[in-house]
Amino acid sequence: MLTRSFNAALYIRSWYSQLKIVSNNDLSKSLEVLFDAKLEEHGAYQKKPDRSRYVPIDLSSVRMKETRSLGAEVLCKKAWDMLGFTDILKTLGLQAKTISIAAALIFGHMVSPGSERHTIKWFQKRSAMQELPGISDIRKICKDRFYEAADDLYAKKERIEDMLFQKEREYFPHTEATIYLYDITNTYLEGHGLNNDLATRGHCKSKRYDCPLITLSLIVGDDGLPICSQIYKGNQSEPETMETMMLRLFKRLHGSQIPIFKPTVAMDKGFATEGNVKWLQENGYQYVVIRREDGSEEYRQQFERERGTFEIVSSGRSIYGDISNVYIRKEPVSGDMCRVLCISEGKARKERAIYEGKGNPFLNDIDGLRGSIRKGTIKNSEKISNKLQRIIEKHGKLSKNYEAALEQADGKATGISVVEKEARPEPLFGCYVIENSQADMSAEETWKLYMTLTRVESAFRSMKETLGVRPVYHQTADRSAAHLFISVLAYHLLATIENIMSQQGDTRTWGTLRDVMSTLMRGSVTMRDDQGATYNLRLSGEPEDEHQAILDKLGINSLPETVTSKIEDCSDYRKK
Numbered sequence: 001m002l003t004r005s006f007n008a009a010l011y012i013r014s015w016y017s018q019l020k021i022v023s024n025n026d027l028s029k030s031l032e033v034l035f036d037a038k039l040e041e042h043g044a045y046q047k048k049p050d051r052s053r054y055v056p057i058d059l060s061s062v063r064m065k066e067t068r069s070l071g072a073e074v075l076c077k078k079a080w081d082m083l084g085f086t087d088i089l090k091t092l093g094l095q096a097k098t099i100s101i102a103a104a105l106i107f108g109h110m111v112s113p114g115s116e117r118h119t120i121k122w123f124q125k126r127s128a129m130q131e132l133p134g135i136s137d138i139r140k141i142c143k144d145r146f147y148e149a150a151d152d153l154y155a156k157k158e159r160i161e162d163m164l165f166q167k168e169r170e171y172f173p174h175t176e177a178t179i180y181l182y183d184i185t186n187t188y189l190e191g192h193g194l195n196n197d198l199a200t201r202g203h204c205k206s207k208r209y210d211c212p213l214i215t216l217s218l219i220v221g222d223d224g225l226p227i228c229s230q231i232y233k234g235n236q237s238e239p240e241t242m243e244t245m246m247l248r249l250f251k252r253l254h255g256s257q258i259p260i261f262k263p264t265v266a267m268d269k270g271f272a273t274e275g276n277v278k279w280l281q282e283n284g285y286q287y288v289v290i291r292r293e294d295g296s297e298e299y300r301q302q303f304e305r306e307r308g309t310f311e312i313v314s315s316g317r318s319i320y321g322d323i324s325n326v327y328i329r330k331e332p333v334s335g336d337m338c339r340v341l342c343i344s345e346g347k348a349r350k351e352r353a354i355y356e357g358k359g360n361p362f363l364n365d366i367d368g369l370r371g372s373i374r375k376g377t378i379k380n381s382e383k384i385s386n387k388l389q390r391i392i393e394k395h396g397k398l399s400k401n402y403e404a405a406l407e408q409a410d411g412k413a414t415g416i417s418v419v420e421k422e423a424r425p426e427p428l429f430g431c432y433v434i435e436n437s438q439a440d441m442s443a444e445e446t447w448k449l450y451m452t453l454t455r456v457e458s459a460f461r462s463m464k465e466t467l468g469v470r471p472v473y474h475q476t477a478d479r480s481a482a483h484l485f486i487s488v489l490a491y492h493l494l495a496t497i498e499n500i501m502s503q504q505g506d507t508r509t510w511g512t513l514r515d516v517m518s519t520l521m522r523g524s525v526t527m528r529d530d531q532g533a534t535y536n537l538r539l540s541g542e543p544e545d546e547h548q549a550i551l552d553k554l555g556i557n558s559l560p561e562t563v564t565s566k567i568e569d570c571s572d573y574r575k576k
Helices: 026-041 071-082 085-091 096-111 116-125 143-155 157-171 239-254 274-282 293-305 345-358 361-375 381-394 443-451 453-465 477-503 510-517 545-553 571-575
Strands: 002-006 009-014 019-021 057-069 179-188 213-221 226-233 264-267 286-290 311-314 326-334 337-344 402-409 412-420 431-436 521-529 534-540 563-567
Touching: 057 071, 071 085, 071 096, 071 477, 071 510, 071 545, 085 096, 085 157, 096 116, 096 143, 096 477, 096 510, 116 143, 143 157, 143 477, 157 226, 157 239, 157 477, 179 239, 179 453, 213 239, 213 453, 213 477, 226 239, 226 477, 239 264, 239 274, 264 443, 274 286, 286 443, 293 326, 293 337, 293 431, 311 443, 326 443, 337 345, 337 443, 361 381, 361 402, 361 412, 381 402, 381 412, 431 443, 443 453, 453 477, 453 510, 477 510, 477 545, 510 545
Parallel strands: 179 264, 264 286
Antiparallel strands: 002 009, 009 019, 057 521, 179 213, 213 226, 286 431, 311 326, 326 337, 337 431, 402 412, 521 534, 534 563
């Protein structure tokens, strides 16, 4: 560690190797005496090191090379050790090198997300992960071993998730009040996926309609920690997955034992079908869901004419200064069920902007057909009629509000007439209805409970944006599923780190922590002495204040030690 330099005097001190090198002149000795006196004055004086460790150094020979990222990897290793990943994988029969490869794959998704090929390059060329304690030497392992390790992890998916769940409960216990959140998302596949049974066409949430999809469902606790996951075909309907996942959740929570209580489940409106709600009721689950699209229409009068009876539950401003209050009102339904009517001003602005920007796609297509008739690019009445019918079918729900017919004169098509059947009421922007099976809860408690769904939304956002779920490059189903499962395992580490930081009052996300720690590096410093011998110090950077604050909150007390080596080769130097 370079501590001070005056003209020809240079001190290089390594706290790990206890190596000290200074230039050989009288000024160095004088400065050393002054420096030691200053240390003694502040009570920091230590016994002088052995003078045999001092050698003259050629300043022009000092070089730094092979710098690698260290900061984020150290955080990942801390979470890995906390969750006992190594012991879990050993118990499941994985060898030491396979476990290290698995760690590289998972850490890679945390630090530098991408394909498995990208992860291999990151591990070999840009990361100091190989130098962390407990990691086997896998620098020369071929890429096939990385793919095989991913296959091994996915083959043991259920047991890994179950053992992780038990370990996480030691740090973050669940109680009867714990809420379990369920949601589903999809990722797209690069390539045609002709040999991939999971890759099918469907509604792509990332708007990549040109690509086949694969679906991932996830249940997390209200602390954001994942409990179980499932991978489906890309065209999997959201409501159809719920019963299967609830049964898996029940088994993971209780095993074969008779439960003392059944969990409360929070789900978004995509799952709130009549059949799903009925299944939850029949099986004794408490639930909180948003009713599907038309649920608010039943309460249009209350939303439009009785807003004065709503109470404010949340107040704030957007980044643009707009007021973003949320108002709620409780509506009893039966003895064991209630509904909470909600009006969100921020949500209303967003929905209105989307609605007005989208316009009326049915009328837009009709105008396009009229233009083709007017220009004469389509003349045959039968073809025009067929095209009109396809437009009506394409916009089935929207077209039901209109009467559309072909206009003709002298046997020729002259245009399209469109008449609105009846004036439609304006959509209820920002209005939604929460249904709660626990009628004794207040409106505010119900709303706050439902808002915990942001944790599962945050989980998916982390996997999509931070952990490299999208896209999938594999062309087989098993390899694609293994890639997604590695992202789920990486999310276990991410959620553990964020929860520990949150307990310390630090609410930064993993993406922010990763950016801060990216400047903590490890590298090699080389130099020559007056005899031509070369010294090589492989050392970790000194943590800056913001690095140290994160390390302290996670209980990380040390970095990889300095490794010092000396190469005796003085012949060329002496000739000079």
